[in-house]
Amino acid sequence: MAAGTTNNVSKRDKILIIEGHVVFGQQVAELLTNEGFETILVKNGVEAMKMIYDKLPRLIILNSILPDTDSYEILEKKNAEPLLKKIPVFLVSTQGMPINMRRIPQGSVSEFVLSFKADATELVDKVKNYFAGTIKVDGAAAKGNPSIAARPTANSGEKKKLLWIEDDKLITTILTKKFISSGFDLIHVINGEEALQSLETSMPDVIVLDLLLPGMGGLDIMQKIDMNPKYKKIPIMILSNLDKQSDRDKAKMLGAKKFLVKAGTSLDQIVEEIKEMCS
Numbered sequence: 001m002a003a004g005t006t007n008n009v010s011k012r013d014k015i016l017i018i019e020g021h022v023v024f025g026q027q028v029a030e031l032l033t034n035e036g037f038e039t040i041l042v043k044n045g046v047e048a049m050k051m052i053y054d055k056l057p058r059l060i061i062l063n064s065i066l067p068d069t070d071s072y073e074i075l076e077k078k079n080a081e082p083l084l085k086k087i088p089v090f091l092v093s094t095q096g097m098p099i100n101m102r103r104i105p106q107g108s109v110s111e112f113v114l115s116f117k118a119d120a121t122e123l124v125d126k127v128k129n130y131f132a133g134t135i136k137v138d139g140a141a142a143k144g145n146p147s148i149a150a151r152p153t154a155n156s157g158e159k160k161k162l163l164w165i166e167d168d169k170l171i172t173t174i175l176t177k178k179f180i181s182s183g184f185d186l187i188h189v190i191n192g193e194e195a196l197q198s199l200e201t202s203m204p205d206v207i208v209l210d211l212l213l214p215g216m217g218g219l220d221i222m223q224k225i226d227m228n229p230k231y232k233k234i235p236i237m238i239l240s241n242l243d244k245q246s247d248r249d250k251a252k253m254l255g256a257k258k259f260l261v262k263a264g265t266s267l268d269q270i271v272e273e274i275k276e277m278c279s
Contacts, residue, residue, distance in 0.1 A: 016057035027120035045069020159185035165209035192216030211240040222254040
């Protein structure tokens, strides 16, 4: 267990770190302690649940992979207790995206920290921003309309407009924050019909789409875009968990510039690849 306080720390600024990788956990705990937080570091799920009940931390940092416990069971148990349900959780994954994303209870994770390489400094910066109240999504969803539009602020400068077609709610939550914080003017829709309607009213700089979508599939959407000279030159990225060579070949034939697999690509890499397409 690692703990530390400064004179300005209140008891509510207590952070529980549930991390099976000892060195990384200690790095995070030390950095947070230096920032004035009280930290509690545990290495397994059994001890984690006990500490959640006993300490009632202000924030929980949870690794998606633990040596003795399913991390998603911790989320499920925590979410089932009214007293614990509102404690925010940062879910950390060093595999790009958690493998069992669909097992994450709705609303149980406040922030996703997804990367192939664990970065203690980046994680601590996110925690500091969270407590400072700066983690937010600058967008709005129209009532009855699943699209999310991120509007530029007066000082944001010109933003590249990104049309994103994705129906998975959890992935949408994760990547919406990432796209907006990376400076994109985001238009999010969940199916092909909405995507084609959006193209009629707003011309994006780049299109990102999944292959598996309700109704019209990703390749069908690409075919319709390819048939229209007005949209034909818009660069397209496929972002999907399908990774068949036949899908890659079809996507390339229809004009896809990039083909990324969700589970094998970090959020930063996704953003960098999109920015490259916009340049």
